[in-house]
Amino acid sequence: MSLAGESDLSSEEKPVSQVRRAVALLREMITTNKLLPGSNHLESELAKMLRMSRTPVHEAAILLESQGLVEVVPRRGVRILPLSADDMEEIYAILTELESLAAYTLARDGLSPDQLRTLRSHIQEMEAALAKEDRQAWARADDLFHRDLVAMGRNRRLTAIVSTYWDQVQRARLLTLFMRPLPHASNADHRALVDAIAEGDAEQARAIHREHRLKAKRMMVELIARHGLTAV
């Protein structure tokens, strides 16, 4: 599930500085709920945890703050930002738009047989996982499918943005993974999407992906409301 996949625009091949390590590790700990939303953590504690001095932790915190993952509160430590239903709406609106654009572009410009194979293999994995009712495996494959799809669009900035925000809803997805019905319909969407892309039907691909995300958002917001979670 994207182990802190260095999605930044600036991730070419730099030697791993402590700051980069800190950013990656913190992001990972946040998306996997090792650091709970709403909790505060002193920079010195985090530094000890990551076996480095306060400086790189501080710098990583500043960077993650600019991405909306945490808030650096002067004498209270680094606060892991919870996502409200409103935040979720904001993020899904962005993801919907940009991922749909990626789908459109892919269909318009065409994919290599290799790339189509990759996408379809993710779908098959999802179906296998579904058959075994292995939700975690399904989520992993779903994650890969969408990340690969966007990445194939070859817009590095767009990929970076989507990756950033995808990371942020990851937490909520993990939470709702076992509350939702098995995602059979979702997989039908995936098939239809790849077919549309393969046929070069750009408008159709865009529409399918948009609808797909809209459904996901509705379910997410509804589940969170139903279970009385005001934020995650």
Next chain:
Amino acid sequence: MSLAGESDLSSEEKPVSQVRRAVALLREMITTNKLLPGSNHLESELAKMLRMSRTPVHEAAILLESQGLVEVVPRRGVRILPLSADDMEEIYAILTELESLAAYTLARDGLSPDQLRTLRSHIQEMEAALAKEDRQAWARADDLFHRDLVAMGRNRRLTAIVSTYWDQVQRARLLTLFMRPLPHASNADHRALVDAIAEGDAEQARAIHREHRLKAKRMMVELIARHGLTAV
């Protein structure tokens, strides 16, 4: 022209730390071409320039690197990233999609008379500037028009993204401002857009804005190519 408008998601009301000053000032110097694209600047030089120590400059550089404005090269200093035609395509694709979404949302949800007045006043300013052939004034008003439009969408994350990338093409816009014909057509677009929003015609608003950005992108890329600029 948005004097380093603190567009980050994290900009609520924090006391101005040196890091924030550094980010704002550097961004400002970059977008106004005080620091030329492609040039390198030692952190110590920048620190002296900004009257602070290296630490906050370093931290600001890391943040700006994650936003794609600069590159921190270990022993060569902070490099101001030039934008190639490809980069411009990437950025415009994102801006087109997200700004059109904002227009759609505004039209769907409706604007207050006050907000409509604000937008129209920007348009009037543009027309006044156009009459005097004052390109700088036109650009300023155009900038404000689009920023306000997006901000009225009340999606803070979307606003932040658009602001970030808008900053990045600012340089190219300044450069081409005197190479392009006077933007009469552009203003017609603006009027049509606000009318569509006022009438609540969401699809129309989205389409107009999309077309508006597409035209802008084409002109930009063409001008840059015609003048033999491979990057700005």
Next chain:
DNA sequence: GTATGCGTTAATGAATGCATTGTCAATGGC
């Protein structure tokens, strides 16, 4: 004359130290 290697120089990444400032608690006054 050119290329390669070594040494010096200098710039960044990270650690540490210090001062500022907000928080929390205790004490005193009303």
Next chain:
DNA sequence: GCCATTGACAATGCATTCATTAACGCATAC
């Protein structure tokens, strides 16, 4: 008894310091 004010403490922001490492220049050898 409660609220306010003051003082001590603690955590961050930034400066300073240190070490690492790459770049550049010069010398030497081919």
